[in-house]
Amino acid sequence: MGQTEEAKASCLDILNYHRELLVSRLRSIQCIVDNLLACGYLCEEEVEIVQQTVTKADQVRKILELVQCKGEEACEYLIYIIYKVCDAYIDLQPWLKEINYNPSNAISVMKVINTDPISRYSGTLRHEMSRDTCFIMLYGQQEETRLEDLYTDTQMELLNDCNESLGFVESLDQLLGDHAVFNPQGEIVYVMGDAGVGKSILLQKLQNLWSKKELQTDAIFFFKFRCRMFSVFKDTEEISLRDLLFKYNCYPDCDPDNEVFNYILHFPEKVIFTFDGYDEIQEDLDLMNVPEMVSPEDSAHPLQLLDSLLCGKLLKGSQKVLTARTGTEIQSRVIRKKVVLRGFSPTHLKTYINLHFKEQEHRELVSVQLDASPHLCGLCSTPLFCWIVFKSFRHLHTMHDSFHLPDTCITLTDIFLLLSEVFLSRSASPAPSLLKKSTRCASETFRVGLRPLAAFAKLALQGLERGSFICNQEDIIACGLTEEDLLLGFLRPVSEYDDRGSPANFEFLHITLQSFLAAFALVLDEQAATNCILKFFTECSRRREPSCLPFDLCISGSSKPSEKNPFATNEHLQFTNLFLCGLLSKAHTGLMVYLVSPVLLKKKRTLLKSYLSTSVKSHLRGLPHYNIEEGKKVHVLPNFLWMLRCVFETGSKDIAQMTAKGITASLIKLGYCNVYSGDCTALNFVLQHRQKLLGLDMDNNNISDYGVKQLKPSFCKMTVVRLCVNHLSDSSIEVLAEELCKHKVVEVLGLYSNHITDVGAKLVAQIIEECPKLRVVKIGKNKITSVGGRYLASAIQKSTSIFDVGMWGNSIGDEGAQAFAEALRHHPRLTNLSLSANGITSKGGKCLAEALKENSVLRIFWLVQNELADDAAPHLAELVKANTGLSHLWLISNRFTVRGIEHLAEALTNNTALKEICIKGNQLSEEEEKQYVAEKRLRFH
Numbered sequence: 001m002g003q004t005e006e007a008k009a010s011c012l013d014i015l016n017y018h019r020e021l022l023v024s025r026l027r028s029i030q031c032i033v034d035n036l037l038a039c040g041y042l043c044e045e046e047v048e049i050v051q052q053t054v055t056k057a058d059q060v061r062k063i064l065e066l067v068q069c070k071g072e073e074a075c076e077y078l079i080y081i082i083y084k085v086c087d088a089y090i091d092l093q094p095w096l097k098e099i100n101y102n103p104s105n106a107i108s109v110m111k112v113i114n115t116d117p118i119s120r121y122s123g124t125l126r127h128e129m130s131r132d133t134c135f136i137m138l139y140g141q142q143e144e145t146r147l148e149d150l151y152t153d154t155q156m157e158l159l160n161d162c163n164e165s166l167g168f169v170e171s172l173d174q175l176l177g178d179h180a181v182f183n184p185q186g187e188i189v190y191v192m193g194d195a196g197v198g199k200s201i202l203l204q205k206l207q208n209l210w211s212k213k214e215l216q217t218d219a220i221f222f223f224k225f226r227c228r229m230f231s232v233f234k235d236t237e238e239i240s241l242r243d244l245l246f247k248y249n250c251y252p253d254c255d256p257d258n259e260v261f262n263y264i265l266h267f268p269e270k271v272i273f274t275f276d277g278y279d280e281i282q283e284d285l286d287l288m289n290v291p292e293m294v295s296p297e298d299s300a301h302p303l304q305l306l307d308s309l310l311c312g313k314l315l316k317g318s319q320k321v322l323t324a325r326t327g328t329e330i331q332s333r334v335i336r337k338k339v340v341l342r343g344f345s346p347t348h349l350k351t352y353i354n355l356h357f358k359e360q361e362h363r364e365l366v367s368v369q370l371d372a373s374p375h376l377c378g379l380c381s382t383p384l385f386c387w388i389v390f391k392s393f394r395h396l397h398t399m400h401d402s403f404h405l406p407d408t409c410i411t412l413t414d415i416f417l418l419l420s421e422v423f424l425s426r427s428a429s430p431a432p433s434l435l436k437k438s439t440r441c442a443s444e445t446f447r448v449g450l451r452p453l454a455a456f457a458k459l460a461l462q463g464l465e466r467g468s469f470i471c472n473q474e475d476i477i478a479c480g481l482t483e484e485d486l487l488l489g490f491l492r493p494v495s496e497y498d499d500r501g502s503p504a505n506f507e508f509l510h511i512t513l514q515s516f517l518a519a520f521a522l523v524l525d526e527q528a529a530t531n532c533i534l535k536f537f538t539e540c541s542r543r544r545e546p547s548c549l550p551f552d553l554c555i556s557g558s559s560k561p562s563e564k565n566p567f568a569t570n571e572h573l574q575f576t577n578l579f580l581c582g583l584l585s586k587a588h589t590g591l592m593v594y595l596v597s598p599v600l601l602k603k604k605r606t607l608l609k610s611y612l613s614t615s616v617k618s619h620l621r622g623l624p625h626y627n628i629e630e631g632k633k634v635h636v637l638p639n640f641l642w643m644l645r646c647v648f649e650t651g652s653k654d655i656a657q658m659t660a661k662g663i664t665a666s667l668i669k670l671g672y673c674n675v676y677s678g679d680c681t682a683l684n685f686v687l688q689h690r691q692k693l694l695g696l697d698m699d700n701n702n703i704s705d706y707g708v709k710q711l712k713p714s715f716c717k718m719t720v721v722r723l724c725v726n727h728l729s730d731s732s733i734e735v736l737a738e739e740l741c742k743h744k745v746v747e748v749l750g751l752y753s754n755h756i757t758d759v760g761a762k763l764v765a766q767i768i769e770e771c772p773k774l775r776v777v778k779i780g781k782n783k784i785t786s787v788g789g790r791y792l793a794s795a796i797q798k799s800t801s802i803f804d805v806g807m808w809g810n811s812i813g814d815e816g817a818q819a820f821a822e823a824l825r826h827h828p829r830l831t832n833l834s835l836s837a838n839g840i841t842s843k844g845g846k847c848l849a850e851a852l853k854e855n856s857v858l859r860i861f862w863l864v865q866n867e868l869a870d871d872a873a874p875h876l877a878e879l880v881k882a883n884t885g886l887s888h889l890w891l892i893s894n895r896f897t898v899r900g901i902e903h904l905a906e907a908l909t910n911n912t913a914l915k916e917i918c919i920k921g922n923q924l925s926e927e928e929e930k931q932y933v934a935e936k937r938l939r940f941h
């Protein structure tokens, strides 16, 4: 008997042996029965007997009994069904592995049909999702690119509930997994990011991976929704949860008993939802003041269903990924983990260039132009802007030999003008291959394309005015657009809502394009009163400003149902204002005079300039000022950033000058304001015009090396340079060292939590040595080792101005500690030093303690989270006894036992200056801690 025969012979035994396991795990009995019947292993009567059996477990028992009676072949076929229809019997796949099942040749030729509605539906969903997600739609309906060919990873930073970084997502599987979950009760993976940073594409990638079974998840259903769809429904419309799921994804066929929906209700954890663009409907949801809605059987308004799904009142346990623009408020109790998209890093940008351009010549040209312009790189870190720039480059370079990307100060308006030029040039010119390359004349392209451009602009404006991002055929016709115009690429069809029986709806290629065109409409309009151009400025200022303090994001959004939500994001209106400033700028007069009467253009520009000047002045006057040691401090609000962006787009030196003058404080705090690298050009544009010195606190933003390069000309006047938590590498420190050492005015340098290595540390050391006013240096949580530690210590030793140094969370170790000990020995000014979390052992501790005995200046010394043990204690005790000026010694989370602590406690009795030694988190029991607290001046918390 061959091996196969042996395997065959064992199937009957296998069923016998594993009977109870099969009874408990075998679901989708109908599929088994259907196949056994189709192949003649069961007859109609036997099927009826199985069906009449009451419980599922008994049905399985009956089937096993029947096939075992039929013999070996029937038994093997039963196992073969489980093997073939793996989706339906997913729970039994490990069992097949365990029994080492391999179908014999004879059984492999037999047919198995999947009649299990659940796995069939899962298969259909995967199939449709794969079809829907494999292309990135570009340039409207005309060009499509495979997602696989262009998708590039972006920086995805994980945050905790207080928006502190938990590192970066390394693979998309991590997005749904348990990694970085800060609230296990929450069900939403909340993905935030600025306009065009790639939130939708990220979801598309996730969906595509799931459709190909390449996402690590056991979810068998995946429903995708775009939030803007929910605003299409009339207020009175109601639908059931079942319809919401199936109608807008796909219906399960051959499911007369509603098994799929019942399965979803019973096993919601097997379902993933993605909801894209929550910011677009947040206001609608708040306004609805949704009542509790929990029954999956009831019909309700789709927004109510959405709210119930998001809050976990419906399908509790399902996995949900929700995207929204940065700053959109969400109740933190429903958030499971938080991810913020930071766009392309320089490495990602290189990858994207290579994917985007097939021709080596183009790659090189673009790389050279990017290398020459950190500002352009900053803009291109946003994938949308990068895509527009690259697409425009390719198109215009192919059409016209001499085309180069605009060099120094390209604005967002320039970028969207390029895109419009590309769209409009499609109708104006024949295919490039048929044409001898022509000289580019943008104004001619716009002049010829004015009719469709004005019509699209009108459509965009009307949409914004009624708060809608979707338009229908009637809207399109009413604006005078033809079928042919639609092919230009400004609009794309919205297929998701077609099944509602209405003719195809459309949306602008991207919402920022709608904002741009709406601004164009305001400029082009010759009928409306001139001051209509300011309508969105007024709208934006009417709404209250959200604060940019970190904890605000953790507060649930509360709103009174009767009034408009003051916290609602109005970014698309802000973008329209920004583009308006750009289009009415002097730089674009040359183009705009071809499209609007020069008199009207001038009138509009004058009005805008005067409005901007007045509002900048009053905005700056209205900002809250605080008195601090260094003078007056002002903490600006996010609107300030939009104001700067607008000023930059106008390119007006007068307004920039006035803005710079209007900043009366000596320190501006732009912390947690979502400043990205591209904004630094705008900031620099204004600061260029400032005469007086100024401190700039930009902690906790996303300015990156590109941003620092943009700020280069402004560092000469900066007394405070705080760039903590900003993704800076050593190349930023190079810029800082060059500028700060040249001008020597810096007093505070904050670089905490960046990516600085020993190379950067050496440059910081140079700044410390060469800047005689530098008092404070914070360089904790970087990647500095003993090498960098030695540079810094040596520089600190030479400095006579420095009094506060934070080195927390590097790895300078004992060698670095030794160098610091030398620096401290006779230091004349250093009063506060943190060497916490630096891998310092007793050896380093001993050196530090001995050196410090000769220092009478240091007041506060942090040695938290090191590896100091009892053998360091006598030396530290000596230091304590020496009664230097030390007032606080922090020794939390080291390795001291009672023996070491006893030394310290005893030494304390002879010390008058030392207020406390904090020793929580060492190796003492609670009892021992209490005893020391009661008796001595030791603190445990």
Ligand SMILES: Nc1ncnc2c1ncn2[C@@H]1O[C@H](COP(=O)(O)OP(=O)(O)OP(=O)(O)O)[C@@H](O)[C@H]1O
Pocket (backbone or CB within 6 Å): 136, 150, 151, 152, 153, 154, 193, 194, 195, 196, 197, 198, 199, 200, 201, 202, 277, 324, 325, 383, 384, 385, 387, 510, 511, 512
């Ligand atoms: N990871 C990526 N790889 C390649 N291209 C990308 C990526 N992310 C975004 N893009 C490009 O940028 C465009 C805009 O991206 P997307 O629509 O995802 O932005 P978004 O963050 O959802 O914007 P919004 O908040 O305005 O809706 C995409 O159409 C695509 O061309």
